[in-house]
Amino acid sequence: MALQQKGMHGTWVSRWTFIMAATGSAVGLGNMWKFPYVAGSNGGGAFVLMYLACILLIGVPVMMAEVMIGRHGRKSPINSMRDAVDDSGADPRWGYVGWMGVAAGMLILSFYAVIAGWALDYIFEVASGNLIGVNGASAGAVFDQLLNDPGRLVLWQTVFMLLCVGVVVGGVKRGLGVAVEILMPLLFVMMLILLGFAVVKGNFSAAWAFLFSFNFEALSWRAVLEAMGQAFFTLSIGMGAIMAYGAYMPQNANIGKTILVVAFFDSSVAIISGLIIFSIVFATQGVEPSAGPGLMFISLPVAFGAMPGGVLIGSIFFVLVSIAAWSSAISLLEPCVAWLIETKNMGRITANLLLAGFAWLLGLGSVFSFNIWSEYKLAGFTFFDFLDFLTANIMLPLSGLMIALFVGFVMKEEAVNAELEGTPSLVAEFWRTTLRYIAPVAIAAVFVMGIYDKFLS
Numbered sequence: 001m002a003l004q005q006k007g008m009h010g011t012w013v014s015r016w017t018f019i020m021a022a023t024g025s026a027v028g029l030g031n032m033w034k035f036p037y038v039a040g041s042n043g044g045g046a047f048v049l050m051y052l053a054c055i056l057l058i059g060v061p062v063m064m065a066e067v068m069i070g071r072h073g074r075k076s077p078i079n080s081m082r083d084a085v086d087d088s089g090a091d092p093r094w095g096y097v098g099w100m101g102v103a104a105g106m107l108i109l110s111f112y113a114v115i116a117g118w119a120l121d122y123i124f125e126v127a128s129g130n131l132i133g134v135n136g137a138s139a140g141a142v143f144d145q146l147l148n149d150p151g152r153l154v155l156w157q158t159v160f161m162l163l164c165v166g167v168v169v170g171g172v173k174r175g176l177g178v179a180v181e182i183l184m185p186l187l188f189v190m191m192l193i194l195l196g197f198a199v200v201k202g203n204f205s206a207a208w209a210f211l212f213s214f215n216f217e218a219l220s221w222r223a224v225l226e227a228m229g230q231a232f233f234t235l236s237i238g239m240g241a242i243m244a245y246g247a248y249m250p251q252n253a254n255i256g257k258t259i260l261v262v263a264f265f266d267s268s269v270a271i272i273s274g275l276i277i278f279s280i281v282f283a284t285q286g287v288e289p290s291a292g293p294g295l296m297f298i299s300l301p302v303a304f305g306a307m308p309g310g311v312l313i314g315s316i317f318f319v320l321v322s323i324a325a326w327s328s329a330i331s332l333l334e335p336c337v338a339w340l341i342e343t344k345n346m347g348r349i350t351a352n353l354l355l356a357g358f359a360w361l362l363g364l365g366s367v368f369s370f371n372i373w374s375e376y377k378l379a380g381f382t383f384f385d386f387l388d389f390l391t392a393n394i395m396l397p398l399s400g401l402m403i404a405l406f407v408g409f410v411m412k413e414e415a416v417n418a419e420l421e422g423t424p425s426l427v428a429e430f431w432r433t434t435l436r437y438i439a440p441v442a443i444a445a446v447f448v449m450g451i452y453d454k455f456l457s
């Protein structure tokens, strides 16, 4: 019999609830909005292969390690990390890993709310019928109009932030556990319907070829770094979100199997989104696969504007993107809120307003980077691009590296083994080797080469 330990917050009802909650955190803008455009900007096929390799060889082992720290401590990430450090007798400075995660979480939340705001705005844009019959160019103009209107961007950013606060104030467990079990399957069904549309009406074979034919000449170290950053971002690892959810995982659930299922769902949604969007892109004149952040907001409206019932399907699609973003964003807010409550004795409402307010304020920088500040560049990036690059490509890999080294070499053997209970020893050995050697070496190599490529060559 496995131990039935519980923390002060209790556990998810079942392994399945954990899977849906972790999938809710993982599946978000990263899958539907970011993956297709990053793959598009990096030439497709070879990037996708690197991305999948990063998910399997780096993402899954590190994600398992993160869940282990969380389930071992059963507290908010900063405190779980500190507990693991304390009872391994390790250097207390390892505890900084938890802090870096929280900082990255706040930075991500700040721009995440702005992009989620675009999706909210597009629910109404599509529903109003404004986009019926648009082509690539006119859909692009409608999108530019949104980006050039700071007031409208701030409005939707604020609405999204309030939606997140609304959930987290009420306590994530009660609301979230139920919500994700309904919303995630619904999301999956909607994606399949859109995929059907893409197969029938889009240029599916071109999309398939673009995503799965491997042209290694197009692949730079910078692209490999982005593939790795994307793997971290999409799985929600490297910043404590998964650690926090792991703290509520039943003790008898097998971590390896569970995380593989989450990674499978997450990659499937990303690949299906890519197939849908590129099928439509390749069937539409005036839209390039390398269109960048606007890809989803320009190419899909063209398709919705042309199909019967497109106004309805299109609005529902953007509702679902918003929901996916929502279930991810609360996993960015909750760990910090939990920590403030645990250690600073702060009320849940105060903690929420404080953190959401901070992220909202910082988010204004991203809002303005699309219009009035678009000329200001930091290291060649706009403010939004800078935060995106800093978090996904620097902070998340760095804290992933530290987590791999910590659980691989520093954390007490018995504690790790207790979390591995029920895992066949061959699988456990494979995981340990990957976590100790393959993941850290790969992260470090890609990291150094990617930064070199970006700034020094």
Ligand code: TRP
Pocket (backbone or CB within 6 Å): 025, 026, 027, 028, 029, 030, 031, 108, 232, 233, 234, 235, 236, 237, 238, 239, 241, 328, 329, 331, 332, 396
């Ligand atoms: N995984 C989410 C997405 O793909 C984003 C996200 C949620 C995230 N929580 C996170 C990213 C924690 C990094 C860390 O949209």
